[in-house]
Amino acid sequence: MVFTTLSTGFLTGAGLIIGIGAQNAFVLRQGLLRQYVGQVVTVCTLSDIALILAGVAGIGLLINEFPEALTVLHYMGALFLVVYGGMAARRVFTNTAHLSATEGSSKRSLKSVLLTCLAFTFLNPHVYLDTMILVGGLSTQHAGELRWVFAVGACVASVCWFSCLGFGARLLQPVFRNPIAWRVLDAVVAVFMMGMALLLVWYPLDN
Numbered sequence: 001m002v003f004t005t006l007s008t009g010f011l012t013g014a015g016l017i018i019g020i021g022a023q024n025a026f027v028l029r030q031g032l033l034r035q036y037v038g039q040v041v042t043v044c045t046l047s048d049i050a051l052i053l054a055g056v057a058g059i060g061l062l063i064n065e066f067p068e069a070l071t072v073l074h075y076m077g078a079l080f081l082v083v084y085g086g087m088a089a090r091r092v093f094t095n096t097a098h099l100s101a102t103e104g105s106s107k108r109s110l111k112s113v114l115l116t117c118l119a120f121t122f123l124n125p126h127v128y129l130d131t132m133i134l135v136g137g138l139s140t141q142h143a144g145e146l147r148w149v150f151a152v153g154a155c156v157a158s159v160c161w162f163s164c165l166g167f168g169a170r171l172l173q174p175v176f177r178n179p180i181a182w183r184v185l186d187a188v189v190a191v192f193m194m195g196m197a198l199l200l201v202w203y204p205l206d207n
Contacts, residue, residue, distance in 0.1 A: 009153020031169025041166040048158035055136025077123040078200040085193030
């Protein structure tokens with residue numbers, strides 16, 4: 001029973017975090033640049049774990065009671081995505097990402113990178129819906145202490161995913177020695193971020 005619950009939690013967590021997303025795109029880019037990868041992976045993982053445990057503890061119910069908080073995050077997140085998308089679009093024409101990657105120089109401080117990482121995490125209203133409300137709600141299907149076993153499974157999925165994404169990105173570095181590859185990546189990121197921002201503004205947040 002414990003193993004089954006743990007596996008269910010793992011698969012649920014993996015299904016929610018694996019895929020194209022603003023946070024994942026940021027972690028991938030830091031992994032390719034080899035800049036503060038460990039710190040970024042740690043922040044993303046600990047943030048996910050905190051939100052999952054909070055959801056299982058019942059805090060997700062408070063979000064359902066106060067949807068106005070998610071509405072504020074909805075528009076703040078959209079604004080942040082527009083700004084970051086604009087920065088990616090600018091890199092397409094300046095090609096600064098390729099220079100920083102090949103020369104090993106970091107034009108951003110650790111503080112700046114971590115603040116950006118936290119913004120991608122906590123300004124995304126859907127992270128609360130996924131981790132706190134959905135995972136928290138699904139955990140109630142397991143009796144007693146098993147709901148915490150379910151939570152551990154979801155947390156393990158988060159650790160595995162962000163570790164693989166951040167540290168595994170270096171396997172793609174031979175491709176990104178070409179400056180054109182960096183421009184393509186930044187172009188895709190720019191379009192993706194702008195598209196997500198438009199979706200956040202255009203469509204109401206559905207709890």
